[in-house]
Every structure is written in C-alpha cells, then in structure tokens.
Amino acid sequence: MPRAVRERQMMDAAVRTFGRRGYRAASMDEIAELAGVSKPLVYLYLHSKEELFTACIRREAEALLTAVERAVEPELPADRQLWAGLTAFFAHAAEHPDAWSVLHRQARTHGEPFALEVAAMRGHIVAFVAGLLEAAAREAGSPGPPGERDVEGLAQALVGAAESLAAWVNESEGESGGAVSAKEAAATLMNFAWVGLGDLIKGERWSPR
Amino acid sequence: MPRAVRERQMMDAAVRTFGRRGYRAASMDEIAELAGVSKPLVYLYLHSKEELFTACIRREAEALLTAVERAVEPELPADRQLWAGLTAFFAHAAEHPDAWSVLHRQARTHGEPFALEVAAMRGHIVAFVAGLLEAAAREAGSPGPPGERDVEGLAQALVGAAESLAAWVNESEGESGGAVSAKEAAATLMNFAWVGLGDLIKGERWSPR
Amino acid sequence: MPRAVRERQMMDAAVRTFGRRGYRAASMDEIAELAGVSKPLVYLYLHSKEELFTACIRREAEALLTAVERAVEPELPADRQLWAGLTAFFAHAAEHPDAWSVLHRQARTHGEPFALEVAAMRGHIVAFVAGLLEAAAREAGSPGPPGERDVEGLAQALVGAAESLAAWVNESEGESGGAVSAKEAAATLMNFAWVGLGDLIKGERWSPR
C-alpha cells in the first residue's frame, strides 16, 4: 500500500484518538491499532508522538480554514460574509468533532509548541473577523473607525463566543432537546453580535455608572 | 499540624501543578513535593489522583462562583448586576490563573467525570446570566419574553465570550502592548453584548436574506 | 532494607552485568533481577542507565586505585614500590574480573563521557608510574633526567603492558596450561621493563640503523 494512503490512515486514527482521549492519554499502540498498522510503521512515517500530534493539528487547522474560506464570497457585504463563514465553521466543527476537539481542547492544553500552532490559525480567523468588522463600519457609514483595540477585543469575543457555541452544539447532540444546527448557532451569534455592533458603530455604548 | 491545613496545602500544590502541567502530566510525586509532604500522606487524605483532581475542581469552581456571587447585589438593575459579575469573574480568573486553567482547560479535556463537574458550575453561571437577560427584557418592557432557547443560546454565547476573553486577558499579561485589565474586558463584553441585546429585545433581528 | 545496602546490591549486579554483557547489551531488567529488586527501584536510586554505569565506573576505579595505593609503601626504593603496585594491580584485576572488564573494556568502548572517567584514573596511575621512573633515575645516579616525553611514553607503555597482561592473566584462567598468577605477571613485567630501564638511564639506547 502506497505511503501516502497509509499516512492518511494513520493521521485519521490519530486525530480520532487524540480528540477522544487527549494527547497524553492517547497511546501510540491504540493509534496504530486503529489505523490497522504496526507501531514501528507509525514511527517510520511520523517520527514521534509529538510530531504526529503537530501534524494532526496542522492538517485539521488547514482543513478548518479552508472550509471557512471556501464558504465566504468576498464580493458580498460584510454581514453576509460573516454569516457564511460562521455557518461553515459550525458545520465543519459539527461534522468533525474529533478534529474540533484536537484543535479547540487538546492542542491548547498540552504545551506551548502545540498551542502556538492553533494560535496561528486562530490569529488568521480573528484577523479575518476584525477585517469584516471594519468593513461593516465603513459600509454603515461610521463617522470614524472604532479604535483598533476595540476591534480586536470585539473580534476576540466573537470568535470566543463562536468556539464556545461550537462546543455547545457538539455536546448537545446526544441530548433530549434535539440537536442545535449549525444555522441556528450562526443565527444566534449574528443576533448577539451584529445588531449590537451596529449600535456600537453609531456610538451608542454601554458604560458603568 | 492540623489536618485541614495540611489538606489545603496539598490542594494548593495540586491546583498549581494540574494547572501548569495538565492532569496527565502532573505527577503525584511533584504535587507531594510541592506541598512539602510525603506521598503516602497525600493518598491518606485524598485517596487517589482522580479524587484529588475532582476535589480541586470542586473547590475552585466553588471559589469562582462565590467570588462572582459576592460581587453581585441583587437589588441593582440587571445590567449593573451583569457588569459587576463580569468584572469579578475576570478579576478572579486573572488572580488565580492556575485555578482558571484547571477549570477552563484541564477539567474539560480529561474525561467525562471531570468535565461534568465544571459543566455543573457552568450551568449555574449560564442560568444566572439567562435570568439576568430575562430580567433585562422585563425591565425594558419587552412586549413578550424571548424564546427560552434564544435566551439559553445567548447566555451560552455570552459566557463563552467571557471565557474566551478571560483566556485572552490572562495571556496578554506578558505582552508588550500592556496587559488588558478585568474592567476593560468586562466593558468590551458589555459593549459587545448589552447594547445589541436591547435591540434584540425590541424585536430587531439580523436574519439571512 | 536500608537504602545503602540496596544500592550496593544494585551496583554489584550492575558491575557484573555490564562487565559480562557490555554496556549496550546489558539490560536494566537483567540488572534489577540479578540484584533481586524491581526495576523502578533501580531507577529511583540510580536514575538512569547512564548514571548507573558512571557510578559503577567511579566505584571500581576508586577501588582499584585504593588497592594499589594500599599496597605501596612510600619509604621503599622505587623498584620495590613498582613491584608492590604491580602485584596489587594484577591481584585486584584477577579477583574482580567483571570490574576489570568494566574499566578496561566497556567504559572505554562506549562513548566519551565514560571513557573520560577511566582516563582520569589511568592518568593517576600513569603519573604515579612516571614518578617512580624518575625516582629510579635519581636513585641510580643518572647524570641527567630523561626527557619528559620519554618518561611519559615509557609510563604509557608500561601501563599498557600491564593492562594487556592483566587481560591475559584473566583469560588464561580457564586454560589447560594452568593460570598465570599475579606475581608471575608482575615479575614478567619487571623483567621486561626495569632492567631495560636501567640501561636506558645509563644512556644505552637502541636506534634504527
């Protein structure tokens, strides 16, 4: 069997195992068995547990970014772009729960080298969202652009909310109340954020006292 | 030395170690050494690694809830309550980064039993926030209450955003741009959410198409 | 059982195993079993295979040096000192063949860190021998001291010859011709070296052509 195929099998098995058990609790034995190969072959192709994990993170980060990018059409107005991106994001996370667990939980919990890998991807997304927010401000004819820090904070919060919702969506799957769909989640978030953003642009702020 | 004191020393050491190393990577050896006691004593008092971790989660969840509850004065209007709670939340997370790591990362990454423990706490917080949202709706004279699911989704998103911001606040500490304070974070979130929430209550919604 | 005792048992087992199998071929499993303890205990006390090997080298080097030093009485004339030292050396090597193998073979064959350890001991011995050679020259009323390099070369050759003879003595043990005793070996070497050394001091040299 050609190397490329085997390699994909192994990484699939690894993502699944890492996603469910966690980095430390996942054993190379289990991964190899799940992939249907012997352990030495895993080492021959992927060198070490660390490298294997890193490879998984990179592959899944790329896949997530690609899924979002494909869904977004740059000629649309900013809100439609955000909507499309969010929907794709939730859908991807729901369709690949183990990959999502690897990116959102495991990678960020097991040491800098891995966390940096996802941080890079998250940086892309935050920047993308921040861009949309500024575009939205311009489209809305905002008198002056909101401060850069404001925008970054907003983007952080939005992405955080999305991530948190994604986890909720994934976890609600097995529950009695029925699953929450990607579109529902995206709509919730748009309602939560976009309308308020409009006000924010218009200068309406909440402030203590 | 009285048992209660010893026990607290151990749990302090455990929280610190679990928070920094992660559940699996933390060794009972390290915890015992950091606590300044022998390993058998740790087992005598806390029985097993799992129970120790659970105890840490419970203690820190309680501490976080308490900190938030103390800050909130129930006679105030809903928005002031939320503001106070958020500020306390961010401050607590910033002051106890290891505890925050245990709750936010480690506990949710290492198996159901632990995740359920934090899920319970999170449930409390979400319910509290949902209550505030409904109160806000009433206060604002909303024609009809928003659907229950809407409210839960909003609360989830808000709490998720808060958690994400807390991580951001904690991580920005060492950076050049200057640390982000608890108040700043709370203000960002209030701006992000509250104003828009008002519109939402008034019936203004974003919807695709 | 007290730690010190256990530690000695382990090192005895280690010397024996390293001496017979070689550093790489010796397994920690075998050492632990031979010592009558579990593997983790070996690691608890001696930390790693490398450290264990180093500890063995150091202990046996010290033991060998001590054996030689004890045998030498500094008031005697140089030739008697050398004779006593050589006899003690051969006797010690014959009585502790595994230790001798560790020092002479294994340590020098498995990487710098170990080789340096024995090189230090060997340095002591060579210096001691060189000292005796110079003393002998003085005692014999040599007109001028032999060149420093000559002396070092001679000492090297003498020590090398002794080491080689020690190996021969050890290996001849099981053979039909009967074992070679420490005294025989020492005598051979004294004959080989001392008489010639006398001539050398007197200025008689062999030279090509």
Add this chain to the structure above:
Amino acid sequence: MPRAVRERQMMDAAVRTFGRRGYRAASMDEIAELAGVSKPLVYLYLHSKEELFTACIRREAEALLTAVERAVEPELPADRQLWAGLTAFFAHAAEHPDAWSVLHRQARTHGEPFALEVAAMRGHIVAFVAGLLEAAAREAGSPGPPGERDVEGLAQALVGAAESLAAWVNESEGESGGAVSAKEAAATLMNFAWVGLGDLIKGERWSPR
C-alpha cells in the same frame, strides 16, 4: 555495479560505523545509508549483523597482518625486523583508526565469537614476536634459550604495550603537544624493550627480595 565492489562499499561503511559507534549502537540502517544502498541488499550480501561484523573483523585483521608482514624482511637481523614490524603496525593503526577501533576495542568487547576472531590474529602476532625474541637470543649467543613461558609472557607484554601505545598515538592526534608519529612510538617501544631484553638474555634479572 559488480557485486564485489558493492560488497566492499558496504564493508567500508560497516567498519566506519562499527568503529565509531560500537557494535550494538551501530544500526544496519546507518550502515546501509552510508554505503548508499538499501538495507535488503546488505542482508542479501552479508546475511546478518553478526556475519557482517565478523566479516569486518576478518578483513581488517588480515589487512593489518598483511601490512606488518610486507614491512618485515626475513633476512634482516631480529631487531631490525621487530623495528620494521612495529613501525608498520603503528602506521597502519594510525591510518585506519576505525579499523583499529573495530579490532582493538569493539571486537573484544562484544562477546566471545568476535573476541576469538581477533584473538587468532593476535596469536599470530604474538607468535611472530616470540619467534623474533628467540632468534634474538640465538643471535646474541645466549647460553640457553629462555623458558617458553617467559618468552610468551614477554611477547604478550610487548604486544600489549604496542597496542596501548597505538591507542595513545591515535588519541594524541588532536592535542596541543603535537601528534606522536608511528616512528616515535616504535622507537619508544624498542628502547623500552629491546635493550632490557638483551640483559634478560644474558641472565640479568630483576627479582623481588
């Protein structure tokens, strides 16, 4: 490429790897890569690691013997023969340090089968030297031949000293004091041994008491 050539490449690589890393630490992977062939080919031609190592030992032992034999002219007097042989020996060891390491260190450190292989070669050399010593005795008109055991002991010591000096010569290469040449080493040894040997033949002996 003809088989003989390939085989030589492999053995060259093997000698180099075994000499530097040691028998156990040398991996067939490394040897194959260094030889520029695939691992199965190594197995096809040389069957196993053990056989490969044995083949290396044999080849290099032969080469060393040949180098010494070529240098010795049987019509010369015994001392000149010894001188020529020693010089050739030191030169060969210096020019082929990895081969020397294989013969002197590795082969003798990793189990009987290999040690016997070098022991055979060493036996040839010792016999050759012993022959020269007896010839020298005759040439010197010794009243009676020295005992056989004396001669073997002397030859052993001489060869041992030579081996030890060879290691010293090889290792002194990188040092500040300047390298020690093959001729210097041979001269040291001749001075050390030959002059004294003369006395020995004449019956002058060192003896304790």
Add this chain to the structure above:
DNA sequence: TATGAATGAGGATTCATTCAT
C-alpha cells in the same frame, strides 16, 4: 500522625530482519 521502601503495569521508541515486487 507520617514516611521510607517498594512495585505492577504500561508507554514511547528502536532495531534486526523479511516479503512482494
């Protein structure tokens, strides 16, 4: 109350060796 001594079980990693092509 407190600990020094001890271990069973398991995990990452490597290596000599063999097929099918």
Add this chain to the structure above:
DNA sequence: CATGAATGAATCCTCATTCAT
C-alpha cells in the same frame, strides 16, 4: 539486481499506588 513496505521483539523509563513501621 534492487527496493519500498512492513513488523515482532525488546529496551529504557515513569507513574499511581501500597505496606511496614
């Protein structure tokens, strides 16, 4: 003639956990 693909068997090391005192 030559190799890409594959593995069984060890080996080093760590860790949660328990006695005897």
